[in-house]
Amino acid sequence: MASAKKHGNSEMLKGTLDMMILRTLITGDAHGHTIAKVIERTSEEVLEVEEGSLYPALHRLEDRRWVSSYWGTSENNRKAKFYRLTATGKKQLTLETSRWRQMARAIALVMGEKIAGSGE
Amino acid sequence: MNWRKLLHRNHSDADLSQEIRLHLAEEMEENVTRGMAPEEARRQAYIKFGSPQRVRETVWQQNSVAFTESLFRDLKYALRSLSRTPGFTLMALLVMALGIGANSAMFTVVRSVLFKPLPYKDAGRLVVLYQHDPSAKDQDNYVAPGNFSDWSQHARSFESMAMVTPWAAYDFSEKGGSYPEKIDAAWCSWNMFSILGVPPAYGRTFNALDDRPDANATVILSWGFWKRRLGGDPSIVGRAIFLRGLPYTVIGIMPAGFDYPEKQDQVWTPAHHEGSAHLLQSRDDHEYKVIARLRPGTTVAQSVSELDAIQKRIQEEFPGLPVEPGVNGRLLLDDLVGDYKTPLYTLLAATTCVLLIACLNVANLLVARASARRREVAIRSALGANRWRLIREQLAESFLLACAGGGIGVGLSSAALTWIRHVQQNMVRVDSISLDALALLFVMGVTLGSGLLAGIIPALAAGRPRTLEALQESSRSQSGGRSRARLRKALLAIEVGLTVVLLITAGLLLKSYERLRSVDMGCATGNVLTLQFSLPGPAQKRVAFLSELIERVRALPGVKAAGLVTAAPGTGWWEDTPVTVVEHPPAAKGAVLDPIARSADPDYFRAMQIPLLRGRTFSEAERLQNANVAIVSKRAAEEFFPGEDAIGKHLKLTQDPDTPPLEIIGIVGDTRFHISEDVWPMLYQPVYRGSFGQTTVMVRSDQDVENLARPIGQIISKMDPDLALGEALTMEQIIDRSTSSASFHSRLILIFAVIALISAMAGLYGVLAYLVTQRTSEIGIRMALGAQRHEVLRIMLIDGLWPAWIGLALGLAGASLTMQLVRKMLYDVQPLDWPVFAAVSLMLSLVAALACLIPAWQASRFAPMDALRLE
Numbered sequence: 001m002a003s004a005k006k007h008g009n010s011e012m013l014k015g016t017l018d019m020m021i022l023r024t025l026i027t028g029d030a031h032g033h034t035i036a037k038v039i040e041r042t043s044e045e046v047l048e049v050e051e052g053s054l055y056p057a058l059h060r061l062e063d064r065r066w067v068s069s070y071w072g073t074s075e076n077n078r079k080a081k082f083y084r085l086t087a088t089g090k091k092q093l094t095l096e097t098s099r100w101r102q103m104a105r106a107i108a109l110v111m112g113e114k115i116a117g118s119g120e
Numbered sequence: 121m122n123w124r125k126l127l128h129r130n131h132s133d134a135d136l137s138q139e140i141r142l143h144l145a146e147e148m149e150e151n152v153t154r155g156m157a158p159e160e161a162r163r164q165a166y167i168k169f170g171s172p173q174r175v176r177e178t179v180w181q182q183n184s185v186a187f188t189e190s191l192f193r194d195l196k197y198a199l200r201s202l203s204r205t206p207g208f209t210l211m212a213l214l215v216m217a218l219g220i221g222a223n224s225a226m227f228t229v230v231r232s233v234l235f236k237p238l239p240y241k242d243a244g245r246l247v248v249l250y251q252h253d254p255s256a257k258d259q260d261n262y263v264a265p266g267n268f269s270d271w272s273q274h275a276r277s278f279e280s281m282a283m284v285t286p287w288a289a290y291d292f293s294e295k296g297g298s299y300p301e302k303i304d305a306a307w308c309s310w311n312m313f314s315i316l317g318v319p320p321a322y323g324r325t326f327n328a329l330d331d332r333p334d335a336n337a338t339v340i341l342s343w344g345f346w347k348r349r350l351g352g353d354p355s356i357v358g359r360a361i362f363l364r365g366l367p368y369t370v371i372g373i374m375p376a377g378f379d380y381p382e383k384q385d386q387v388w389t390p391a392h393h394e395g396s397a398h399l400l401q402s403r404d405d406h407e408y409k410v411i412a413r414l415r416p417g418t419t420v421a422q423s424v425s426e427l428d429a430i431q432k433r434i435q436e437e438f439p440g441l442p443v444e445p446g447v448n449g450r451l452l453l454d455d456l457v458g459d460y461k462t463p464l465y466t467l468l469a470a471t472t473c474v475l476l477i478a479c480l481n482v483a484n485l486l487v488a489r490a491s492a493r494r495r496e497v498a499i500r501s502a503l504g505a506n507r508w509r510l511i512r513e514q515l516a517e518s519f520l521l522a523c524a525g526g527g528i529g530v531g532l533s534s535a536a537l538t539w540i541r542h543v544q545q546n547m548v549r550v551d552s553i554s555l556d557a558l559a560l561l562f563v564m565g566v567t568l569g570s571g572l573l574a575g576i577i578p579a580l581a582a583g584r585p586r587t588l589e590a591l592q593e594s595s596r597s598q599s600g601g602r603s604r605a606r607l608r609k610a611l612l613a614i615e616v617g618l619t620v621v622l623l624i625t626a627g628l629l630l631k632s633y634e635r636l637r638s639v640d641m642g643c644a645t646g647n648v649l650t651l652q653f654s655l656p657g658p659a660q661k662r663v664a665f666l667s668e669l670i671e672r673v674r675a676l677p678g679v680k681a682a683g684l685v686t687a688a689p690g691t692g693w694w695e696d697t698p699v700t701v702v703e704h705p706p707a708a709k710g711a712v713l714d715p716i717a718r719s720a721d722p723d724y725f726r727a728m729q730i731p732l733l734r735g736r737t738f739s740e741a742e743r744l745q746n747a748n749v750a751i752v753s754k755r756a757a758e759e760f761f762p763g764e765d766a767i768g769k770h771l772k773l774t775q776d777p778d779t780p781p782l783e784i785i786g787i788v789g790d791t792r793f794h795i796s797e798d799v800w801p802m803l804y805q806p807v808y809r810g811s812f813g814q815t816t817v818m819v820r821s822d823q824d825v826e827n828l829a830r831p832i833g834q835i836i837s838k839m840d841p842d843l844a845l846g847e848a849l850t851m852e853q854i855i856d857r858s859t860s861s862a863s864f865h866s867r868l869i870l871i872f873a874v875i876a877l878i879s880a881m882a883g884l885y886g887v888l889a890y891l892v893t894q895r896t897s898e899i900g901i902r903m904a905l906g907a908q909r910h911e912v913l914r915i916m917l918i919d920g921l922w923p924a925w926i927g928l929a930l931g932l933a934g935a936s937l938t939m940q941l942v943r944k945m946l947y948d949v950q951p952l953d954w955p956v957f958a959a960v961s962l963m964l965s966l967v968a969a970l971a972c973l974i975p976a977w978q979a980s981r982f983a984p985m986d987a988l989r990l991e
Contacts, residue, residue: 033146033147050170052178055140056178060182078142
């Protein structure tokens with residue numbers, strides 16, 4: 001579970017963690033630690049992935065066959081479990097991305113923000 | 121959830137630990153690169169990660185079938201808590217097993233008998249047709265052959281049409297003189313078998329050439345008869361057997377299970393070969409059922425209305441004859457099982473009531489348990505247990521009871537079916553009853569349904585636990601659990617209501633059975649033996665035989681009186697003969713006198729104690745051509761000669777135009793042709809006139825009359841070794857047989873009602889006992905304040921009796937609405953028979969009072985101080 005203590009935005013994280021994990025894996029296979037770091041860095045440290053939800057999420061994605069896993073060696077020569085995006089995972093990512101875009105646009109509209117191409 | 125992972129949870133947990141270790145190691149390394157001291161780097165990594173244990177637990181749970189796991193735990197709890205009240209549990213289990221067993225047995229019977237398709241080709245297009253008089257009470261009549269031939273020539277709705285008479289019989293012997301046996305047979309049109317679409321097992325069925333008066337005599341055997349009497353030898357096809365002393369060539373053997381039109385039919389012979397020319401022309405001799413196959417796309421109603429028009433024309437053509445103006449028809453299946461619908465549905469409804477009561481019982485048990493655990497539940501839900509989890513615990517108990525009940529129930533129902541097949545051998549299609557896959561599916565469905573019903577009532581009715589209230593309430597329990605008690609009372613009221621309906625049904629059926637048994641047959645019934653046979657040969661020979669026989673029988677020691685008659689009272693209609701009164705002007709169109717026809721010897725009436733009301737009986741001298749006399753029954757005299765004296769009038773038999781009119785010489789008391797049918801006019805001719813082959817010798821004795829069966833049989837076989845004898849039956853046995861289904865139904869319903877009563881009373885007792893413990897301290901306070909013991913007794917008694925009274929009122933109302941449905945099963949009893957209603961009310965009140973008395977009395981015995989200290 002994301003903890004509300006650390007960040008106010010962790011609620012948002014809850015529904016989108018799966019999507020972000022899938023997005024991260026599009027650039028290549030990775031193990032859990034890398035995935036967490038990539039999300040944190042690309043979000044300019046705004047989002048902090050709580051490991052307590054990362055690993056259950058990874059296992060869940062694996063159960064749904066959106067990612068597959070294998071044991072390999074990390075950059076630091078440690079035995080690590082790597083995750084790879086599957087074909088269904090890619091499909092799912094497209095789906096979730098477009099859903100996310102709609103949602104983000106809708107929320108932006110409600111919040112009265114200008115949106116490029118909205119004609120305002 | 122993933123099955124593979126579920127099975128390898130330990131393995132994947134090890135993997136996860138490895139993953140977590142890696143993650144922490146990477147994090148530490150990163151921290152060290154940022155310049156932290158190793159110890160600090162490790163600490164920060166752990167802080168950021170949180171508890172590895174928790175992650176492992178979350179993933180573990182994600183990988184497990186939470187439901188099955190906790191279900192197992194729930195079942196364990198349920199088993200434990202059920203075994204804490206073994207008495208009530210056992211009771212609930214027993215009633216559940218009985219309910220499920222009886223219900224699925226009846227379901228199987230109803231489905232097998234009323235719904236399973238008949239074993240005939242395309243049976244949905246087979247119809248049975250009758251002549252029908254919409255104005256008369258006795259609606260359907262068998263069809264006269266003359267009318268049948270008009271129908272089959274003119275009607276267009278049918279592919280083909282056959283007639284069949286179910287009541288033919290033969291004296292059979294394999295060769296002349298060897299082991300004669302009287303067998304039931306059917307005369308049928310040649311195409312009956314092809315209409316039904318059943319091919320023979322051996323040989324062939326009839327063709328049109330066999331079914332003519334001038335054809336060679338042919339016969340088709342039933343499978344059972346062929347096995348039993350002819351050793352199952354297929355080479356019998358083409359050989360001859362002897363029926364009433366004449367050779368009949370066996371042309372075919374029907375397969376096992378083929379038994380149309382009647383179960384007891386052993387052989388089939390062609391209708392046009394067997395029937396007399398006179399019978400085949402007849403418009404008023406109602407001997408045949410007509411079975412027909414509808415053209416595709418034609419409905420029963422269309423075909424019947426077409427025949428209706430044809431029949432109307434026939435009636436107009438023959439105004440003086442008893443020809444019904446219309447036609448009635450129904451599907452073959454309806455025709456076969458029509459009479460069984462009401463009793464079977466009634467029994468099914470009764471068993472459903474028992475099952476409902478069983479469910480209510482279990483629900484009641486659970487409500488009691490729920491209130492005992494109210495505080496526990498409140499605490500748990502305060503600690504965050506979810507509601508579904510709590511409901512599930514309750515469901516586990518009811519499912520456990522239902523499943524155990526279902527298991528025992530299957531055994532019970534298979535035993536019940538075996539029993540029904542045994543005791544109801546005469547029921548139509550009884551052989552098709554079997555506990556098959558669908559029946560087992562039904563049992564499972566009923567079991568799960570019962571478990572759900574019994575569990576969900578208390579669970580839902582309890583509503584969302586009002587935690588705080590419950591915690592407060594249970595600290596002082598004077599007012600505790602009132603709402604639960606109300607629910608239990610409501611359940612009980614329904615239970616009592618259902619019980620009352622069952623009791624009233626049982627009461628009505630028993631009363632009707634008792635009425636049936638006490639019907640006055642119109643003749644002696646105690647120590648009377650009957651033995652029927654049919655005599656072949658010319659009238660002269662038969663008359664000589666009969667008069668010699670009766671002399672010999674009368675001479676037997678132990679015989680007090682003996683007589684001869686066509687058929688014993690209570691054995692059925694047998695024969696009728698339309699008559700006209702010579703002294704009367706021709707009757708109006710359609711008004712036909714159609715008495716039951718019997719022949720009797722001069723001493724029959726005295727021997728059977730049938731009173732001679734006026735005139736005289738036959739004399740020994742009135743034989744053959746000199747016997748043109750008749751005796752009529754009281755009902756015949758009243759109906760045929762209203763306001764006149766019947767004696768001295770003459771009756772002309774319209775079916776025998778050659779015989780002179782018969783002079784009425786006496787009037788005798790009425791006898792019934794069937795115990796549950798109204799008295800019908802009866803016309804007796806002298807047995808020595810020799811016009812009937814069918815004869816019954818009736819013997820009255822003052823000792824055990826069954827001992828006379830052997831000596832009488834010996835006399836007959838000494839006189840004619842080829843003569844086949846029917847079963848020797850006492851009048852009591854005849855009455856037993858014709859009331860056996862009434863007795864069967866009323867007893868079964870009574871058993872169900874008693875089961876219902878016992879479980880309702882156990883429920884009543886349970887609820888009041890529970891209320892008493894709930895109110896212990898209240899009672900203590902009341903008594904401490906000066907309440908008298910008898911007042912406490914009264915208060916508690918009334919508290920317990922309320923649900924019984926409400927249930928009684930519900931049941932009486934329900935019964936008065938539903939009893940119309942069993943009207944068909946009642947003889948001489950109205951559905952709203954107030955003495956039965958009153959007796960049931962009284963009995964229920966008494967038993968309920970008894971059930972409530974014990975806990976109420978215990979309450980009144982409390983020592984006030986003890987009661988208060990209990991808290």
